[in-house]
Amino acid sequence: MRLGLALPTFGPDARPDGLLHVCRTAEDMGYDSLWTGDRVLAPHTPGAPYPSADGEMPRVYENHMDPLVALTFAASHTTRVRLGTSTLNGLWLPPIMLARSLTTLDLLSQGRLVVGLGLGWMPDEYTAVSVAWKGRGARLDETLDVLEEYWAHDVFSHEGELFTIPETVVGLKPHQRPGPPVLLAAFTPGGLRRIGRRLGGWLPVAMPLPQLLALWDVIQKAAVEADRDPAALRMALRVNPTLTDTRTDSDQMPRAGTLAQYIDYARAAAEAGVHELFVDFGQTPATLAERVDLAGRFLEGVRLG
Template sequence: MLLGLALPTYGPDADPNPLIRFGRAAEEMGYDSVWTGDRVLAPVQPSAPYPSADGVMPREFERHLDPLTALTFVAAHTERIRLGTSTLNGLWQPALMLARSLTTLDHLSHGRLDVGLGLGWMPDEYTALGVPWARRGDRLEETLTVLQKYWTQDQLQHEGALFSIPKSVVGLKPFQRPGPPILLAAFSGAGLRRVGRRADGWLPVAMPLPAVMDSWAIAVQAAEEAGRDPSVLSMALRVNAHLTDMKARAEDVPFAGTLQQYIDYARSAAEAGVHELFFDFGLTSLTLDERLELAETIIKGVRTG
């Protein structure tokens, strides 16, 4: 199983030097990937609750770097480690602009990009950006089509319900061919089936492993029904760590737990068939030094037992 870390792209450490230090340290420790999230607003009174137990959006989200700019910056200061978005809200800009940005990053990083796309949870951001909240699934479907055409057609042309692109020459292509892997964040049946039909993989958030694998089975079945080889699909499991001093109840893991419980969870995930798992310590009260020390303990614990 591949292991990754979320970069400090939000909160107090969202600055150039911490990004460089964290990205280089992750690479030197042997991590396979680093990841960014996406948040464009922190409303004082959000119109929808944050998807957590208390429904309160973390204060750390009030300071949030642009995810693709941050990954490009980290790419320039690393050599091997893969660069992922979990998740990039891909509907907040026209599909053509998204295609150019992703292609540029994959090209400049020599093919290290993993594109994780999501739909977000807060209507306020869509309103502020002038993007309809309704029919998000349809917008994502057409966005995926435009990305595929941009990456594979020398002369791009598209006529859809949302986007109209005249026949145009596209000379810039991604380093990875036919394009960087696209993973989708999804929890509904329709979303999981879209993973199987159209994507290269799935971006779940950590939950009890039987629930992860049950949802994964829906995507796999959808791939088979669409005539695709499900073995090409992969999942990258995000773990938002909430560390406790005392051992948490088994049923509370992975929503909370000690460091050892998170190491055990990661090892169990590997045994269950999870392809990649990455930790986000951004919602802990740890300093950057403490986060890096934790990262080193985790990779040793997961890979050496």
């Protein structure tokens, strides 16, 4: 199982020196990938509750970087680690501009990009970028159509329900062909089936492993029904630890526990067939140096297991 680490693109450490320290240290430690998230707003009272146990949006989001620019910075200071978005709210840009940005980043990083898309949870952000909240599924499908067409053809045009792109020559091509892998964060039956039908994999968040595997089975079955090879799909599992000083009851994991418990969870995920797991210590009340230390201890604990 590959192991990844979230970059500090939120909060007080979302600065050049913070990014530089984490991306270089993570690569030197032996992490396989680095990940960023996506925000454009941080209202005091969001229009919808945050998808967590208490419904409160983390205040670190008040300071947020552009995820693709941050990954481009990380690409220029690393040579090996994969560079992923978890998640990029891909509906906020016209798909032709999204295709250009993703292609450029994959080319500049020499094929290290993993495109993780999501639909977001806050209607306020859609208002801010003048994109309709309603109809997100249809907009996602047409966005995926444009990405596929842009990467597959030297000349293409697109005429859809939402977007019209006049015929154009596409000279810029990604390093990965036909394009970088595209994963989706989804949990509804329709979203899971969409992954199996047309995407490269799934971006779940940490949950009890039996529940995780049951949802993965929905994706796998959808792939078979679409005449796709389910073994070709990949799962990259996000873990947002809430660290405690003492062990929590098993029913509290993976929502909260000690570092040792999260190490055990990661080992169990590997045994269950999870392809990649990445950890985000960015919401823990710790300094950047302390979080880097946690990242090193986590990696060592999982790899030695």
